[in-house]
Amino acid sequence: MVALLSVSNKSGIVEFAEGLISLGYEILSTGGTLKTLEQNGIQALDVSQYTQSPEMFDGRVKTLHPKVHGGILYRRNNSEDVAIAKHFGIADISLVCVNLYPFKATIERTDDFNTIIENIDIGGPSMVRAAAKNFTSVLIVTNPNDYTKVLENLQSNKNTLEFRQSMMIKAFEHTAGYDCMIANYMNQRFNGGFGGAHFISGKLVAPTRYGENPHQKGAYYEFENFYSNIFKTLKGEISFNNLTDINSAVKIASSFGDAPCVSIIKHGNPCGFALKSNALESYKEALKCDNISAFGGVVAVNAPVDIALAQEINKIFIEVLVAPQILPEALKEFENKKKIKIFTCGGKTLKFPKDTQDFKHIEGGFVLQDSDCVEISEIKNAQCVSQRQATEAQMQDLEIAYKIAALVKSNCVVYVKNSAMVAVGMGMTSRVDATKAAIKKAQDMGLDLKGCVLASEAFFPFKDSIEEAHKVGVSAVIEPGGSIRDDEVIECANANGIALYFSGKRHFLH
Template structure:
């Protein structure tokens, strides 16, 4: 039996090779892997002894050779293949262990195109694909984490075709993801990231119990280990819908740096938000906005949930609490609620992935775009259009309302007063309807909107939204501007002695 080992990530490779030798394998290797194994005292054959051809072109060609690929690819169940292998002097290779040149690490550390090109693996993917194609006879290993699994199967005589098939699937996932990464990088560099093909690759984290509905299957996939490294399950099982709500709530709660922000979300929409002096007060104020909708909702906490906060949160049914951390004492408090789900990041504050690109499923495909972000100075640099200027508190409220509006389904308006959301209207077909719906809800909740700041993620097409805001006592408005009736909006604001700011940037979320 022979094993070909050629890896960029050499962690654990010495022990793996030693164990293979003990199981009766001859080891073939190349370049740095060969040197490492030889230095470790492991019997190893250099690949050029098998290929009968030296490595050439500065290592670009090492294993692209019939003695390598013939050894991997010939079928052991066909006598004609076995006869031809014998005739050609091709010896079988029964295990291939390859992981590829670190292309991702290279593009993260340098913009030198020549270095980037040289870190595109050619021989590695070819060997992986060859071994995967012939999985009926060959074990293909592409993941360091699988070394023990492979050895256990070899030692326990459980090297079944089903096991090799699983390794084959993983191998093709590995090369597909690798090629997708290269293609996406080249399109980003030369085609503004909008090439003829777009590849979206995620790694599975876990299955959800089902999808949006019980008859649908679902699973969570991640980019760049965001959930593997920053999503810790403390209690319960995250559902498909939970993950959407957690993402929406966390984006809003984390949008304010290290501020003690709390966001409550129901069915993907914020129904409570506040930033007060501490997380306890922030939660109390956030809950006031819409305690009815908050029942069974998802709460994102930009910080650490302690026992005191947990006791307060436990007064109503919350489906999910997601925080930077939830202390053991707080977890004990939540233990009395069977249905609550607890997740944390294991950080001091919520940390977003801040994905560079965004996409949305449409019938027959998807639309793809640069991700939308609210710049830190967007509100501070907004242009004053009215006679009256905002107070310092109103400026802070503008920043809160504007960010929430930008992260909430259009058409959307957000009312914020004293650093807490007091009304929100979202997902409406008319902006004035969104304004009215928000105010009706605030009235139902007994909340005083007078003196609040109003933010809209897109321009007001007519002055009627300003008229409604005035009736509610709003004294400050921020919106992008850009309507053909902007002059009417400005006139209305001055008529009501409102402060009016145009940010100059629309933030639709459809």
């Protein structure tokens, strides 16, 4: 029995080789892997000796040889194949352990294109695909995390067809993900990220009990390692809907640097937000916006959760709590709350991936775009188009309202007063309806909007929203501008003593 070992990631390869030798395998190896094995006293045959063909072109060609690929690919149940292999001295390579050149690590550390090109593996994917294709006879191993399981199965005579089939699927996933990464990188470098094809590749983290509804299957995947390494479950089982709500909650709560803000989400939209001097005060103020919708919602805290905050959260039913840390005494406070789910991501503040591209599924395909984000310059450099200018405090509230509005379903408006959201209208078919709906909800909650500020993620097409805002005492407004009726909107703001700012950038979220 011959096992071919050729890996870029040397983790665990020595122990794996020792295990294979103890099972009677001869080791065939190449380059750096061979050197690592020999340095650790493991006897292995150099592929070049076996093929009687030296490595060529600085290692670009070393395993691309009939004695390697023939040994992997020949059909053991085909008498003609067996005879050809015997005639040409082609060994039966029944196990192939390969992982690929570190292309991702290379593009992260350098922009030198020659170095990047040299870190595109050719022989590795060829051997992986060959072994996977011939899985009825060959065991393919591509992940060091599988070494122990492979050895256990070999030792207990459980190298079954079903096991090799599962490893075959992993192998094709491995090469597919690798090729997707290269193709996307090349399109990013030469075509601005929008080439003739785009590939979305993710690794399974875990299945969810179901999707959005019980009759739908569900699972979640990750691009890198955030959900498997950084996002931690402390209590409960995460659901499909939890994940999408957490995504919205943490995006908002992590948009304000290290400020101890709190975001409350229900069904993907914010029903509370505040940025106060500490997390406890932020939570209390955020809850005031809509404590009815907050029931059963998702709370994201951009600070460690202590016992005082835990006790406050426990006063109502919150389904999900996510924070950078949950202190031990705070976690203990939640022990008797059977239904709450608790997760962490980060250190002192929330940590969240910031993907450079965003996509949405449409029937038959998907739409792809650069990810949207609010630049601080949009607020700092916003043009005051009214006679009245906002105060420093109003500008701070405008910044909060504007950042939140960019993360709320369009059409939307966000009202903020004293660093806390006091009203929000989202997902409406007209902007004035969003304005009125937000006001109505605030009034139902007994909130005083007088002196608050207002942000819209897109321009006001008519002056009606400004008129409605004036009725409840809005003092300042920020919006992109760009309507053919901007003059009417500006005139209305001036007539009602409202400070009006144009940011010049729209932030639709459909």
